Amino acid sequence: MAEVLTKKEAGAFSFGKEEKKLLTxxxxxxxxxxxxVLGVCSALAVTTLVSxxxxxxxxxxFVTALANLFTSLLRNYIPKSIRMIVQLVIIAFxxxxxxxxxxxxxxxxxxxxxxxxxxxxTNCIVMGRLEAFAMANKPWKSFLDGIGNGVGYAIxxxxxxxxxxxxxxGSLLDFKIIGSTPExxxxxxxxxxxxxxxxxxxxxxxxAAMFIVAIIIWIQRSRNAKLVxxx
Amino acid sequence: MHSTSYIIRFTLIMTLIVAAVLSIMVSGLKDTHTLxxxxxxxxxxxxxxxxxxxxxxxxxxxxxxQTIFEKQxxxxxxxxxxxxxxxxxxxxxxxxxxVVDIDLGKENKKPADQxxxxxxxxxxxxxxxxxxxxxxxxxxxxxxxxxxxxxxDLNTIAGQAFDHKxxxxxxxxxxxxxxxxxxxxxxxxxxxxxxEYKSVAVVKGGVKDKDxxxxxxxxxxxxxxxxxxxxxxxxxxxxxxLKKNKK
Numbered sequence: 001m002a003e004v005l006t007k008k009e010a011g012a013f014s015f016g017k018e019e020k021k022l023l024t025x026x027x028x029x030x031x032x033x034x035x036x037v038l039g040v041c042s043a044l045a046v047t048t049l050v051s052x053x054x055x056x057x058x059x060x061x062f063v064t065a066l067a068n069l070f071t072s073l074l075r076n077y078i079p080k081s082i083r084m085i086v087q088l089v090i091i092a093f094x095x096x097x098x099x100x101x102x103x104x105x106x107x108x109x110x111x112x113x114x115x116x117x118x119x120x121x122t123n124c125i126v127m128g129r130l131e132a133f134a135m136a137n138k139p140w141k142s143f144l145d146g147i148g149n150g151v152g153y154a155i156x157x158x159x160x161x162x163x164x165x166x167x168x169x170g171s172l173l174d175f176k177i178i179g180s181t182p183e184x185x186x187x188x189x190x191x192x193x194x195x196x197x198x199x200x201x202x203x204x205x206x207x208a209a210m211f212i213v214a215i216i217i218w219i220q221r222s223r224n225a226k227l228v229x230x231x
Numbered sequence: 232m233h234s235t236s237y238i239i240r241f242t243l244i245m246t247l248i249v250a251a252v253l254s255i256m257v258s259g260l261k262d263t264h265t266l267x268x269x270x271x272x273x274x275x276x277x278x279x280x281x282x283x284x285x286x287x288x289x290x291x292x293x294x295x296x297q298t299i300f301e302k303q304x305x306x307x308x309x310x311x312x313x314x315x316x317x318x319x320x321x322x323x324x325x326x327x328x329x330v331v332d333i334d335l336g337k338e339n340k341k342p343a344d345q346x347x348x349x350x351x352x353x354x355x356x357x358x359x360x361x362x363x364x365x366x367x368x369x370x371x372x373x374x375x376x377x378x379x380x381x382x383x384d385l386n387t388i389a390g391q392a393f394d395h396k397x398x399x400x401x402x403x404x405x406x407x408x409x410x411x412x413x414x415x416x417x418x419x420x421x422x423x424x425x426x427e428y429k430s431v432a433v434v435k436g437g438v439k440d441k442d443x444x445x446x447x448x449x450x451x452x453x454x455x456x457x458x459x460x461x462x463x464x465x466x467x468x469x470x471x472x473l474k475k476n477k478k
Contacts (some may be wrong), residue, residue: 048400048401077241078241079233079237079238079241080233081233081238082238082241082242085242086241086245089245089246089249093249093252093253096253097252097253097256100253100256100257100260100264101260103260103264103267104260104263104267107264107267107268107270107271108271108289111271114397168401169408181410181411201401201450202401204400204401205399205400205401205402206400
């Protein structure tokens with residue numbers, strides 16, 4: 001697709017202040033989950049285990065980055081009347097690639113994530129960035145914006161998953177930390193001062209993800225002056 | 232504005248490129264996918280003899296899984312009279328080319344006298360024989376299934392592994408994830424002392440019959456009932472075979 005790049009665009013692989021902002025903005029000030037409140041559905045569903053959240057995060061980073069790049073490369077050639085369909089084909093294509101690759105590389109994780117990899121197609125973050133950013137910006141910037149938004153999504157996912165797995169199941173990345181049998185690092189039955197502790201099963205259930213995302217949003221808003229609504 | 236013919240050309244070319252790349256990928260990765268799937272299913276079966284293996288099933292490589300299956304596991308398929316079927320019969324009745332591929336969900340929908348049941352016989356390193364029975368049923372949202380390992384007396388349960396398609400994490404999914412729950416089955420018995428088939432029931436409010444009951448998971452009533460029903464009906468199909476082979 002090299003011929004699609006005009007001369008001006010080809011020389012634009014610089015990394016200045018503006019590009020840095022594209023990468024870091026979605027991590028905090030414009031986070032897709034906590035500020036734009038997009039892609040919450042999968043954030044609730046795949047955060048029971050940290051390993052799942054990490055794989056899902058990587059998949060979304062891959063899709064947002066490349067979908068942004070392809071859409072931006074084609075932006076002057078996509079007929080306006082079918083632009084949504086074209087964007088959807090690009091997203092669906094990339095998601096299918098991710099799914100086929102994951103099924104070949106790590107079958108059990110693919111089985112665990114099952115329908116949620118496929119549901120990246122309907123993840124509002126991807127479509128939202130294509131419409132709002134990639135259709136109007138150059139490929140390099142769009143690519144960075146895609147990475148930034150993907151990472152912003154992944155970070156929140158992993159944060160929620162850490163809380164849910166640690167306090168819900170007593171483990172992190174399947175490494176057993178706190179529980180009532182000898183296989184755990186901290187055995188609550190043999191350690192007297194911990195005998196009151198038991199893993200909170202509520203955190204494994206979906207509503208817990210809602211509380212945790214809400215608490216993260218609350219903390220972020222109380223600390224970040226830019227996000228305070230002036231009304 | 233683009234002309235209609237441009238739009239049609241654009242769509243056609245885009246569709247062709249996407250279709251070509253995806254079909255190359257699918258056919259290129261097909262062998263890996265089938266291998267992964269069969270190793271995954273075989274690991275599911277081996278989880279039921281995890282105690283006898285003395286290893287964590289998840290840590291086994293795909294080669295190790297294949298070797299165990301070749302050397303220590305005999306695969307059989309039974310009809311409802313407890314007779315063993317030949318590979319040709321299996322193929323013609325179920326359409327599956329090997330015992331592992333038999334779709335028990337499909338078999339369960341057939342009339343009782345036409346069903347085929349897979350049976351895996353595991354020979355441990357110390358030369359003991361364990362029969363792994365396979366049963367499938369319905370949970371709350373979708374299918375659930377289990378492998379039950381019987382000790383050499385063909386009565387006592389020596390190991391078990393449950394799995395599910397889409398039970399709720401933290402509730403129904405505990406049948407697979409909660410070790411404290413599923414290890415309750417180890418040591419339970421299928422037959423009572425009079426030799427009658429009793430199966431193992433999942434009950435609420437405490438176990439009264441030590442040999443034939445396990446405690447249910449709170450919050451997962453329907454999945455628990457599903458396990459109960461699946462064991463009661465599914466293991467009964469193996470009765471003719473178990474009776475024949477009991478000494």
